[in-house]
Amino acid sequence: MIYKLLKSFKEYGIYVTIRKILHKLTGKPLMKKIHKIDLSKLPIMPKFEDIVSADYINNRYKKPSKIDKEILNIAWVSPPIGKGGGGHTTISRFVKYLQSHGHRITFYIYDNNTIHQTSKEAYKILLQSYHIDVSVEELENFKNQDVVFATSWETAYAVFNLKDQKLHKFYFVQDFEPMFYGVGSRYKLAEATYKFGFYGITAGKWLTKKLKSYGMESDYFDFGADIEIYQPTAPIKKKKKIAFYARAHTERRGFELGIMALQIFKERYPDYDIEFFGQDMSDYNIPFEFINRGILGKEELATIYQDSVACLLLSLTNVSLLPLELLASGCVPVMNSGENNTTVLGEIDDIAYAEAYPISLANKLCEIVEKTNINDYASEISKKYNDFSWEKSYKKVEQIIIREVINEK
Template sequence: MLKKVIRSYRQEGMRATLRKVKERLGHQASPQAQPEKIDLLHLPAMPQFDDIVKADYINFPYQKPKKISKKYLNIAWLTQPVGPGGGGHTTISRFVKYLQEQGHNVSFYLYHVNTINQSAKEAQDIFKRSYGIDVEVRELAEFKNQDVVFATSWDTAYAAFNLKEKNLHKFYFVQDFEPVFYGLGSRYKLAEATYKFGFYGITAGRWLTQKVSEYGMQADYFDFGADVEIYRTKTEVIKKKKICFYARAHTERRGFEIGVMALKIFKEKHPDYEIEFFGQDMSNYDIPFEFIDRGILNKEELAQVYHESVACLVLSLTNVSLLPLELLVAGCVPVMNDGDNNRMVLGETEDILYTEAYPVALAQQLCNAVERKDVNQHAEQMSQKYQGASWQESYQKVEEIIKREVIDG
């Protein structure tokens, strides 16, 4: 049991691990045991209760302060407790590192959602070990002397709204449309309300800028990039009889069940092809065909999977994943669900095989990818075509947006 808990924490982070432990303990509980009384103040995946109650954007809206005369800014990021391997924290860390390199003083402030206990020191160690950034992390109660604060999720937006420091410019780093993470209920409406707080939004891609603007939110966006030096093909491309799948069973928006059904259909038509799952520990899942469980991989390991695979099934039902551009750089065909959420960010390209988010349709596109007669040549052409897809322009654009909104002159 302990070894499984440790493995889950390393590969999936604290939130998923706590959920698994809770589920396991629930199965082991005695039938005669009395159910615990539900505490409204400690519902899972909620901001602190008092922060929601205090955030009166209707009667006391956030007023953007005057611009300031400074070259280098003190920039704070509010964060939930952090685990290794999170896509959201990976993207944030990219921009934090760049802002540090430009001379800005950047720090994180830890906001405790009700289900997770983590110290600032633990979070700081994870940022350094798993995300490669040396950044100070403090408790939110210690917040002071900042010019800019970024909310990074809907729960931290409540904490940011309630910060009363004078002349504090408030931004919202929006990486997905978070209301749809939940059913239509309290969490949906509370997440939705944060787009009305008056913060300036910086969104991951153009689709999200359009979404938040529906709530009257001013926003700008950055384009996605890829670590070209890691993912590009470096030798002659020789594909194996292999495809891969971005498998995130605990993340609803990744369409895990649809993906598994599509892969079952594909496997029946192409039994000689290996299928590798990555993105999550799948050791406890009963999958109806043979597959290789790769779990959480680092960038170099991902590059190897991409280089060997003809195609990758990667589903994004809300904002697009970071993976498709990485796959294109690596010469691996992305098979994806169609939709504005994907096309508005990635653009119109014949290199991505879009189709309906339905098992039969996705399986057919996987078959189309592997049945090409020029698989290796096509992979090399794709990789060459996307060699310029770096993050550098996005880093520069985000700094320019901050300076434009905050600095006078």
């Protein structure tokens, strides 16, 4: 008996053991431990009442009639805004263009269950980090808009529940967000948003193809690069350096795969520096020496790209914005192969694709640094990719909005 109690204590702890003793003494059934679930505190979730209200099963959103206007009031419903985010960087590009063509822009902040942000806090970040001056309002004050964009899966629930029957609802889709999670509740809730009936504008063709399988209409824009920032103005002189887009807290960036590949590379080429950027890595115990650069501005990134022979860049969902910037800088992107990357970028010969496996990625890095005349090769690449302007994409997105919203004259 004592042996059984000791074993129970070791395996299950004191509370289970006490319940077993009480069961033996009283003959009553074991009490079950009650796990209280507070739906309001689950991380990165829409409000529970918004999920319940978003009844796309019985009341799928239907696009309203087109309107007779030239200048539109365009709202963007955003989750709380952080500094240096790729998603908001891309949104800010299109917002600036739409503003320059006279359209009136308002941001509305939708709190998820992790972060609360006031409109004043959001305005300050948009102005300082993304250099856009727009009206920012609380979502409960939503009014007088012609067009509204959901910008993430949580915000899609809030946009679905906006009651204005004349409102044209769009979904600005920059990634396949269900894949941000394991297959579970959040995966299915994110996936459901593609069935709401909104018109999608997606970052590249891969997402348009994905959304079509849900019956979602959409169009896409191509990626660009700020050539005036990234293209070298002086002759290229590469250093013995490899860059790594290190985002440990972003699962889709394959951080662990990258670390293993770089460790293999470093063992083969110990004289090469490895420079991390994208996140502050000072709290991480990396198994080789590296340079920690953290989150950087475009000009600082351009210097890293121009100095580095190659950049390890992993994208396991939609492709990153970085490959075209790297090519314009004369830096070879070493990337995982897959439709998510090639469908958007096309079969660009100067991107070094490899299987998403440490040995394959390390081998590809080694192939690049072993090239003769690295500086000449880098110069050729930089000159070849000098026309990746964002301007065509800006125009296309405005044309999509006008096509879907405004009556043709």
